[in-house]
Amino acid sequence: MPEQNMNLNKGILELLGLTGLPKEKQIEMISKMTELVQRRAILRVIENLKGKDLEEAKKVFAKGNPEKTLDFIMQKYPNFNEILQEEVNNLKKEMVEDISKVEL
Amino acid sequence: MAKEKSDTKAKLLALKEVLEKKKWELDDREWEQKSMAKELAARNEVLNEREDALRKREVEVAEKEIELAAKLGIDILMPEVEKEIEIDESDFLEIAEQEEEIDKGSSLPKENELSDKESKLPLTNGLPKISISEEDGERSRPPTSGQFEIVTKARDHEFYYRVYKMLYNKRCEVKEFSPEDIDILINSLNSQVKKISDTIHSLGILSEDQMGKAVNKKTFHRRVVLVVLSDIKTDLILGRITIDKLLPFEEVKAILEAKFK
Numbered sequence: 543m544p545e546q547n548m549n550l551n552k553g554i555l556e557l558l559g560l561t562g563l564p565k566e567k568q569i570e571m572i573s574k575m576t577e578l579v580q581r582r583a584i585l586r587v588i589e590n591l592k593g594k595d596l597e598e599a600k601k602v603f604a605k606g607n608p609e610k611t612l613d614f615i616m617q618k619y620p621n622f623n624e625i626l627q628e629e630v631n632n633l634k635k636e637m638v639e640d641i642s643k644v645e646l
Numbered sequence: 647m648a649k650e651k652s653d654t655k656a657k658l659l660a661l662k663e664v665l666e667k668k669k670w671e672l673d674d675r676e677w678e679q680k681s682m683a684k685e686l687a688a689r690n691e692v693l694n695e696r697e698d699a700l701r702k703r704e705v706e707v708a709e710k711e712i713e714l715a716a717k718l719g720i721d722i723l724m725p726e727v728e729k730e731i732e733i734d735e736s737d738f739l740e741i742a743e744q745e746e747e748i749d750k751g752s753s754l755p756k757e758n759e760l761s762d763k764e765s766k767l768p769l770t771n772g773l774p775k776i777s778i779s780e781e782d783g784e785r786s787r788p789p790t791s792g793q794f795e796i797v798t799k800a801r802d803h804e805f806y807y808r809v810y811k812m813l814y815n816k817r818c819e820v821k822e823f824s825p826e827d828i829d830i831l832i833n834s835l836n837s838q839v840k841k842i843s844d845t846i847h848s849l850g851i852l853s854e855d856q857m858g859k860a861v862n863k864k865t866f867h868r869r870v871v872l873v874v875l876s877d878i879k880t881d882l883i884l885g886r887i888t889i890d891k892l893l894p895f896e897e898v899k900a901i902l903e904a905k906f907k
Contacts, residue, residue, distance in 0.1 A: 558696050562689055571693075574700055581707050588714060633703065640699040 554634050558641065575637075579629045586625060587615055 554575060555561050555568055563571070591599050595618060602614045616622050 559692050560696060563693060567693065571696065571700070574704075578700065578703055578707060581711065585707065585710055585714065636703065637696070637699050640702070641695060 554630075554637070557634055557638050575633060579626060579633055582633070583622065583626045583629045584611075584615065586629070587619055587622070591618070 555563075555572070558571075560568060560571060588599065599614065599618075602611055605611075619625065
């Protein structure tokens with residue numbers, strides 16, 4: 543999901559005051575945050591699965607194939623990209639809030 | 647005479663000027679270095695805070711995933727969790743060196759020898775002492791150089807997943823970890839383990855002789871950490887020590903000092 547990566551990459555480093563870090567550290571942070579966003583989005587999706595969909599999801603997840611898992615999610619939630627974007631924004635907000643608390 | 651005096655004075659003045667200039671240069675350089683160090687420290691502090699905030703979120707998500715996994719009977723663990731993790735060159739070299747030492751073989755400590763030493767340590771605190779057989783050690787050894795297959799460096803969250811899941815699902819103690827789990831556990835702790843074992847040495851928990859005999863660093867670290875962890879005892883703390891560096895080395899050191907000093 544390169545688009546989401548880019549958005550997160552562009553904004554959050556500045557928001558978190560991390561632009562002065564060495565490139566590799568920046569990439570590491572971005573990759574952690576991206577993964578966290580993806581996990582959160584998947585959680586959100588799974589929480590809402592019911593009945594037949596849930597049974598189907600169990601089978602798909604059991605296979606442990608990330609591509610198939612994503613296909614399944616996209617099929618059930620065509621707006622998954624929006625969900626991801628929301629999660630990106632949520633994480634940004636939370637992180638900034640957390641940091642403001644620390645710095646107060 | 648007067649001219650000589652004035653020449654000397656002029657020379658001295660010139661010298662003084664040069665020295666002053668040098669001093670200024672040195673001061674400038676020192677100031678630059680100090681401000682660079684300050685900047686670096688500030689940057690690290692910022693990074694640490696951000697990483698803490700992120701870690702907090704990762705822990706929350708992991709807890710939620712486990713909760714949901716149990717509730718819905720669905721394994722949400724991301725596929726990466728189980729896959730082997732790439733190792734960087736320094737890990738590779740370190741392991742290769744260790745393996746070379748093992749292959750030389752002669753000074754490898756005998757199982758009984760170490761167990762005997764360990765049994766003298768006031769560490770077990772009522773918990774069954776953990777012993778890893780050499781067979782287990784063999785199993786965890788990478789085949790030969792160039793074919794390394796072992797997991798040497800679990801990323802924080804992956805490791806967290808595994809340990810947390812085990813603790814959550816099985817409420818298990820250290821002894822219930824499989825050799826493979828222990829491998830992941832120990833390997834992911836590699837650098838911290840070294841510091842811990844150095845501390846153990848510096849606190850006199852193990853003698854230099856005992857340390858010296860532990861040529862097989864991997865086995866040694868494993869033993870030391872397991873003994874220490876079994877003493878520190880609760881699975882929760884095991885989790886805290888091993889999971890995502892929640893306990894930084896300084897804190898582990900403080901625990902050790904409180905217990906053994």
